[in-house]
Every structure is written in C-alpha cells, then in structure tokens.
Amino acid sequence: MSLWAVGAALALFLLLGLLGSRFSRFLASPADGVLYRGVLYVLAGTVLLHLILTLLDFAGVRWGLPVLGVAALAVSGLAAWMANSASAPPPKTLITPALFSRHALTGEEGAPTQQQGRLGQVPLSRGGGSGGRERGRGEGLGWGRSRIGWGEALALFALAVFTVFALSGWIAMPDFVYHWGVKGHRFYLVRGVDYLYLTRSWNWSIHPDYPQLAPELFAVTALFAGRFDMPAMMLGTAVLFALLLAAGREALRQGGADRFTAQAGTALVALVVAAFGIGNVMAGAPDWNLALALTAALPPLLRPPDRAGDLQIGVIAAFAAASKVEGVPLAAFLVAVQIGRRLWAERRLDLPGALAAALPPAAVILPWAGRALHYHLFQELNSGTLDLSRAREIFAAVGQTLQLPAWHGFLAAMFLAPLLLLCRRTRAFAAAATLELTFYYYVYFTTSVGNTGYYVLSNYARLGFQLVPACLVAALVAVSRSPQKSERPAESPPPAAGSDDAPEPQ
Amino acid sequence: MRKRLVLGLAVLWAGISFLSEMRQAATGWDARAEWSTWPDSWRFGTPQVARLEGCLLPARRLLPPGSIVAFAHPEEPQGLTIFHQRWAAYLLPAQEVLLREDAAAATAAQYVIAYDADVPAAGLVKLRQLPACVLYRVSRP
Numbered sequence: 093m094s095l096w097a098v099g100a101a102l103a104l105f106l107l108l109g110l111l112g113s114r115f116s117r118f119l120a121s122p123a124d125g126v127l128y129r130g131v132l133y134v135l136a137g138t139v140l141l142h143l144i145l146t147l148l149d150f151a152g153v154r155w156g157l158p159v160l161g162v163a164a165l166a167v168s169g170l171a172a173w174m175a176n177s178a179s180a181p182p183p184k185t186l187i188t189p190a191l192f193s194r195h196a197l198t199g200e201e202g203a204p205t206q207q208q209g210r211l212g213q214v215p216l217s218r219g220g221g222s223g224g225r226e227r228g229r230g231e232g233l234g235w236g237r238s239r240i241g242w243g244e245a246l247a248l249f250a251l252a253v254f255t256v257f258a259l260s261g262w263i264a265m266p267d268f269v270y271h272w273g274v275k276g277h278r279f280y281l282v283r284g285v286d287y288l289y290l291t292r293s294w295n296w297s298i299h300p301d302y303p304q305l306a307p308e309l310f311a312v313t314a315l316f317a318g319r320f321d322m323p324a325m326m327l328g329t330a331v332l333f334a335l336l337l338a339a340g341r342e343a344l345r346q347g348g349a350d351r352f353t354a355q356a357g358t359a360l361v362a363l364v365v366a367a368f369g370i371g372n373v374m375a376g377a378p379d380w381n382l383a384l385a386l387t388a389a390l391p392p393l394l395r396p397p398d399r400a401g402d403l404q405i406g407v408i409a410a411f412a413a414a415s416k417v418e419g420v421p422l423a424a425f426l427v428a429v430q431i432g433r434r435l436w437a438e439r440r441l442d443l444p445g446a447l448a449a450a451l452p453p454a455a456v457i458l459p460w461a462g463r464a465l466h467y468h469l470f471q472e473l474n475s476g477t478l479d480l481s482r483a484r485e486i487f488a489a490v491g492q493t494l495q496l497p498a499w500h501g502f503l504a505a506m507f508l509a510p511l512l513l514l515c516r517r518t519r520a521f522a523a524a525a526t527l528e529l530t531f532y533y534y535v536y537f538t539t540s541v542g543n544t545g546y547y548v549l550s551n552y553a554r555l556g557f558q559l560v561p562a563c564l565v566a567a568l569v570a571v572s573r574s575p576q577k578s579e580r581p582a583e584s585p586p587p588a589a590g591s592d593d594a595p596e597p598q
Numbered sequence: 599m600r601k602r603l604v605l606g607l608a609v610l611w612a613g614i615s616f617l618s619e620m621r622q623a624a625t626g627w628d629a630r631a632e633w634s635t636w637p638d639s640w641r642f643g644t645p646q647v648a649r650l651e652g653c654l655l656p657a658r659r660l661l662p663p664g665s666i667v668a669f670a671h672p673e674e675p676q677g678l679t680i681f682h683q684r685w686a687a688y689l690l691p692a693q694e695v696l697l698r699e700d701a702a703a704a705t706a707a708q709y710v711i712a713y714d715a716d717v718p719a720a721g722l723v724k725l726r727q728l729p730a731c732v733l734y735r736v737s738r739p
Contacts, residue, residue: 367618370616
C-alpha cells in the first residue's frame with residue numbers, strides 16, 4: 093500500500109467537496125447541518141467531475157491533471173458568476189414538515205409565521221449563509237457542535253474497522269476485479285473512456301453499457317496518485333461509507349428523532365452496513381453510491397419541498413444515475429417524487445424547481461444513453477418479456493438471500509419501504525424507494541438471463557444493500573414521536589396537514 | 599420505553615453481527631496463505647492470485663499495450679473459466695485478454711499465455727518461459 097496514493101485518493105474527495113461547495117448558495121438549505129452540506133458538496137463535485145470528463149471525451153481531449161484543473165477553475169468561475177448575477181430567491185421553507193402538504197410560505201423572508209413561532213423556528217438567512225449553525229429549531233447549534241455521542245462513537249469505530257479491511261484489499265468486491273477496477277485502470281491508461289475496449293465481443297462480461305462514474309473515479313484517483321493503486325481505490329468506498337453515515341445522521345436530525353433514537357440509529361446503520369460490507373466483501377462496489385444517494389435524499393424528502401431541496405434531489409439523482417444502471421431509474425423516481433410533491437403542495441408546476449431537479453440527472457443520462465446507443469453497448473440480457481411464471485423461482489431465491497449470513501437478518505429492512513408509505517413524513521422517500529424495489533422485481537421478471545434463480549442469488553443481497561441503510565433511517569424517523577403532539581395546547585390553531593409530525597426540539 | 603428497548607436490542611444484534619464478521623474477516627486474513635478456493639472466490643493476498651501475478655506481471659513488460667492476448671488456463675468446472683480470464687484481464691489492464699477457447703481468439707489474438715496449461719504448438723512461437731506460464735506470439739501466414 094502506498095501512503096502517497098491513499099493520500100491522493102483522500103485529497104481527490106476533498107477537492108471534489110471544494111468544487112461542489114462553489115454552488116453552496118444554491119445547494120444548501122438553511123435546515124442542513126455542516127456535515128450534510130459536506131455530503132452534498134462532495135456529491136455535487138463528483139457529478140461535476142463526471143460531466144467534465146464526459147465533455148472531454150466528446151471533445152476528444154485526453155484526461156490529465158492540467159486539463160482537469162483548468163476545467164475545475166472554469167466551473168468555479170461559473171459558480172461565482174451565477175452567485176453574483178442571479179437574483180436567487182430566498183430559500184422557501186414550508187412551515188410544516190408534513191409531506192404532500194398544500195402549505196407554502198408566502199410571508200416576507202425571515203418573517204416567522206404563527207406556526208414558525210410555535211415550532212420555535214428561527215428566521216433563516218438567505219442562501220444558507222448561516223454556515224449550518226442555524227437548525228430551524230430554535231436550538232442554534234443543534235447537533236453540529238455537540239460532543240460525539242455513544243452511537244456516533246460506535247459508528248466511527250465500525251467505519252475505522254471497515255476502512256482497515258478495505259485498505260488491505262481483503263474485502264475487495266470480486267466485481268472490482270472483474271469489471272469496475274479493470275475499467276478504471278484501463279481508462280487511466282488511455283486517459284479517457286475506452287469505447288473500443290468496451291465494444292469488444294469478449295468484454296460483454298464487464299457490463300460495457302453501465303454508466304462510468306465508478307471507473308472514472310478510479311481513473312482520476314490514479315491520475316492524482318500517479319499510478320493505479322488498489323488500496324487507494326478501496327479508500328473511496330470508506331469515504332462513501334463516511335458520507336452515508338453523515339447523511340443518515342442528518343436525516344435523523346431533520347426527521348426530529350430524539351437523541352437516543354438518533355444515537356442508536358446512527359450506530360445501527362453503521363454496524364449493519366459495516367457487517368455486510370465486510371462479510372459480503374463490498375469494498376470497491378458502486379452499490380455504495382446508490383446506498384449513499386438514497387440516504388442523502390432523505391433530508392430533502394423529509395422536509396417540505398423547497399428550492400434547495402429541488403437542486404439537492406437533482407444532484408443526488410445525477411450521482412445515482414452516473415453510478416450504476418439501476419441508478420438511472422432511481423434518479424427518475426427521486427425527481428418524479430420531488431416534482432410531484434411540488435405539484436401537490438402548490439397546485440402548480442414550479443418550472444425552475446422542476447428544472448433544478450431534472451436537469452442534473454438529464455445531463456448525466458442523455459450523454460450516457462447516447463454513447464451506449466452509438467456504440468451498441470446495451471446488452472440483450474437487459475431486456476425481455478414479462479414472464480410471471482418465474483415467480484416461484486424468484487421468490488425462492490429471495491427467501492434464500494434473506495438468510496444470507498452476512499446480512500444477519502437485516503436485509504428484510506428493504507421491505508420497510510412500502511410500509512413507510514403509511515407514514516406521512518416518510519411517504520416521499522418511501523415512494524421513491526418502493527418504486528426502486530419494484531424495479532428490481534421488474535428486471536427479475538423480464539430479464540433474458542437463462543437461470544433466473546441464480547441471477548437473483550447473484551445480486552439480490554447487493555441490491556438490498558442499496559435500500560437497507562436509508563430504509564432503517566426512515567423507519568426510525570417514522571417511529572419518532574414528537575412530544576409536541578401531546579403537549580400542544582388546546583387553544584393552538586388547528587394543525588396543518590400532517591403538522592402533528594413536527595420535529596421535537598433537541 | 600418499549601421503542602428504546604427494541605432499538606437497543608437491534609443495535610446490540612447489529613454489534614454482535616459486526617463483531618462476528620470482523621472476527622471472520624480477521625481469521626481469513628491471517629490464514630490467507632492457506633486460502634484454497636476456485637477462481638470465483640479468489641481474493642487479493644491469496645496464493646492463487648500471487649501465483650497468477652508471478653506469471654502476468656513479467657508478461658506485462660513483454661506485451662505491447664493494446665495487444666490482444668488469449669489466456670489458456672487449466673480445466674475448471676463449467677462456469678468458472680471466466681473468472682480466471684477476469685483476473686488475468688485485471689492484471690493486464692493495458693492489454694485485451696480473452697479466453698483461448700473464445701471464438702474470436704482464433705482470428706484476433708496476437709499472443710497466447712498458457713497458464714498451467716498445454717496448448718497446441720501449431721502457429722505459436724514461444725517467446726518466454728515465465729513463472730507458472732509460457733508466453734507465445736501467434737504466427738499467422
């Protein structure tokens with residue numbers, strides 16, 4: 093293991109976060125904590141890197157640090173120009189955290205309404221300039237500056253152990269060897285996506301039609317390190333794990349979980365994810381990207397829809413779509429749910445908001461689909477006719493996978509997604525997660541892979557991994573009860589739709 | 599209170615699960631020198647991978663970038679042959695690796711690596727004996 097290479101991998105993610113933070117004015121909601129802003133910035137920076145690399149490929153320019161540096165500077169300049177010239181509206185926050193609420197904030201910026209005052213909400217600064225210190229709870233610092241709790245300590249321990257095993261290469265995912273890693277190494281060597289390589293008939297097994305973000309990140313890590321170093325690539329997974337924990341912690345906070353639930357929830361997610369990540373050898377797998385995307389989507393989906401949330405969902409959806417083929421439908425579901433919430437709440441289409449949510453994933457998906465079609469990369473086994481007679485075989489394999497030792501029973505948490513539809517505040521998340529779960533089954537019932545049972549066994553545990561962390565967090569939010577519900581004075585105004593789900597003060 | 603109890607038990611179970619996986623992984627890592635599996639379960643640091651690296655890392659220096667290499671390997675149970683090829687492709691990222699029995703190999707391959715395997719000598723020029731393998735150049739009329 094080369095310390096230089098591992099340091100370079102870490103530096104890459106820091107730089108990506110820095111790049112993404114150039115758009116903080118548009119991306120951060122005043123309700124977001126510092127760590128979660130970091131998550132969003134890294135995701136945004138990663139999406140920007142992917143778009144830059146895609147543009148370079150289209151232009152026929154070989155990837156290199158100088159050209160990437162120039163592109164990053166250009167993007168930063170663009171962000172500064174946008175921030176200076178745009179008359180960005182103040183972040184719209186709806187009063188109630190209830191989802192699908194018809195309420196909209198119509199008052200002056202920062203002027204607390206009756207209900208804001210009741211919930212102790214502080215006036216929020218424009219464009220998220222509070223630096224994450226204001227939580228919208230009247231608590232000021234929220235959890236951001238509290239001491240590390242027992243659950244967070246356990247989570248950090250689990251993360252550290254996972255990182256050590258990942259860096260050793262012992263828990264490197266087989267698919268890292270079979271296709272993700274070799275594609276990354278190849279792209280590094282040729283300084284671009286090697287479409288000739290992808291079109292070779294004997295390379296059908298490397299999923300040439302998949303979106304390329306994961307190999308691109310490996311390639312750029314190698315550019316930073318000066319060589320392709322396996323432990324440096326594994327460190328990327330540890331970073332994704334850390335981001336997932338930060339996103340889950342934020343969702344619990346914004347979801348109004350009490351301190352015990354928040355600590356226990358953070359520990360639970362970390363231990364479950366680390367156990368499966370180690371036991372099922374998951375380092376280097378892009379499934380982490382989708383698990384992170386879905387968890388990071390929780391805060392904006394738990395909040396009432398707002399403009400910052402639109403862009404957050406857009407960036408998260410773009411990240412998912414760039415990561416893996418099943419991230420493309422996930423992106424579509426996330427964007428559809430966010431736009432649908434807007435429509436439901438405001439009874440009109442908020443075009444700028446819809447564009448903020450839809451354009452980032454579209455910018456990722458359209459070039460990917462165009463290239464894949466142009467080079468005939470899509471494979472026949474991806475599609476087929478619906479065959480319901482496979483049900484017995486599919487569900488037998490699902491039952492077998494649910495007993496997988498590395499999951500220790502927690503895989504069943506993926507089925508919480510449809511149950512969470514019953515809870516108003518988790519409904520938006522549950523809608524996206526349930527659609528994604530349904531999509532997995534749609535693929536099983538339509539794929540032209542010969543042995544469906546084997547096919548399910550080969551990937552169901554990993555697909556579940558994409559859903560389980562976010563479902564666990566959302567379930568904890570759903571069962572968190574606000575004391576305000578029972579303590580609400582009798583003379584209080586009638587609650588807005590779903591406002592009985594208000595978060596409790598920390 | 600009941601919610602706390604259930605949640606606490608879930609965390610406890612997750613902690614036990616985590617420790618169990620950690621112990622198993624540490625045990626496996628310590629015993630990696632005796633790791634003995636089919637290619638679908640090879641891992642970094644195992645003797646099988648080290649042996650394959652012993653063959654392919656020197657071959658890297660002898661094969662031009664972009665060259666197409668047919669990989670011949672010992673008999674494996676059906677369905678496992680591809681994993682050998684994938685490991686070989688990982689270790690030869692600058693080249694293109696396909697299975698010797700792939701139909702495209704007959705026309706496209708420029709080199710052949712015979713790893714613990716005998717290959718018919720017709721049309722092949724032996725370039726180098728490497729640890730555990732032989733590197734050939736394909737000679738076409």
